[in-house]
Amino acid sequence: MSGGGASTGLRRRDARHRWETQVGPSMTPMVDVTLVILIFFMASAAFIGPEVVLATGLDARDEAGRGGTLTLPDAVIEIRLEASADGGVRATGVGLERGTIDELGASLADLGAGVAGDDPLTVIIEAGEAVPYGSVVRVRDLCERSGLTRVVVR
Amino acid sequence: MRRRPLHAPATTSRINVTPMIDVVMCLIVFFLIVGKLAADRVEPVPLPDARAGQPPEGAGELIVNLVLEADEPTIIVEGVALSPDGLEEVVRSVLTDDPARTIRLRADKAIPFGRVRPVLEACRRAGATGVRLGAEQA
Numbered sequence: 001m002s003g004g005g006a007s008t009g010l011r012r013r014d015a016r017h018r019w020e021t022q023v024g025p026s027m028t029p030m031v032d033v034t035l036v037i038l039i040f041f042m043a044s045a046a047f048i049g050p051e052v053v054l055a056t057g058l059d060a061r062d063e064a065g066r067g068g069t070l071t072l073p074d075a076v077i078e079i080r081l082e083a084s085a086d087g088g089v090r091a092t093g094v095g096l097e098r099g100t101i102d103e104l105g106a107s108l109a110d111l112g113a114g115v116a117g118d119d120p121l122t123v124i125i126e127a128g129e130a131v132p133y134g135s136v137v138r139v140r141d142l143c144e145r146s147g148l149t150r151v152v153v154r
Numbered sequence: 155m156r157r158r159p160l161h162a163p164a165t166t167s168r169i170n171v172t173p174m175i176d177v178v179m180c181l182i183v184f185f186l187i188v189g190k191l192a193a194d195r196v197e198p199v200p201l202p203d204a205r206a207g208q209p210p211e212g213a214g215e216l217i218v219n220l221v222l223e224a225d226e227p228t229i230i231v232e233g234v235a236l237s238p239d240g241l242e243e244v245v246r247s248v249l250t251d252d253p254a255r256t257i258r259l260r261a262d263k264a265i266p267f268g269r270v271r272p273v274l275e276a277c278r279r280a281g282a283t284g285v286r287l288g289a290e291q292a
Binding site for chain 2: 028029032033036039040043050051052053054055056057058059081127128129130131132133134136137138140141144145153154
């Protein structure tokens, strides 16, 4: 084997050459590229990361309550949401009468467990004018977590 | 032939490409992010929280933003503010071209539902049977 140290990148010292201290490939470009890729994924995650969607049906009735072309099935559960005087939201339906959303969540979980494997129920969420949209989505989320995926909002 | 001095100053004839790679990569990343935002037309909206749900489809969706501007809900689609009637026309046009296209509603969680309903009504009048409610994964 000629040129001892070739496998490590070291070269024989002679009168013309000093020791070359670099062993292996240069790490700088790789670190650069890796950092840029890291920043890219962090930035992408900030923009597109945590968003999810909840598929929701639209009621076929028009603003005046006249029937539309979509016929709802018979197995329907109605939930009525109303804004209360204390700034909260009260839910009526699924055995509740002006209960809290947490109580509604428990009732929906029981309902979902009871109908598991049967034909899916359709849940209709009817929200009052003053109910915050966030509460409507929260109830829609509770339905999804209870296995009730066919939900209509009106 | 001239003899080279014993300790000649080290000269590098190669161009150092590392800074160029840095700059080019940064530009690529910048345009990828800007392109992504432009494609989605995503407005900064404080979305409701949800623990369930599916990941959004992405490029195939029509994204309808409902944002609060000066305490007034404003419908924004692809950067353009629309009335409910204008939204109805847009949705009808989109569904005429591709009936399978989905609609994602990204609405401010603080907006009263009475101000969201006209958006849903406009989609329904345009022929949509459902929308996807955008939420932030809790």
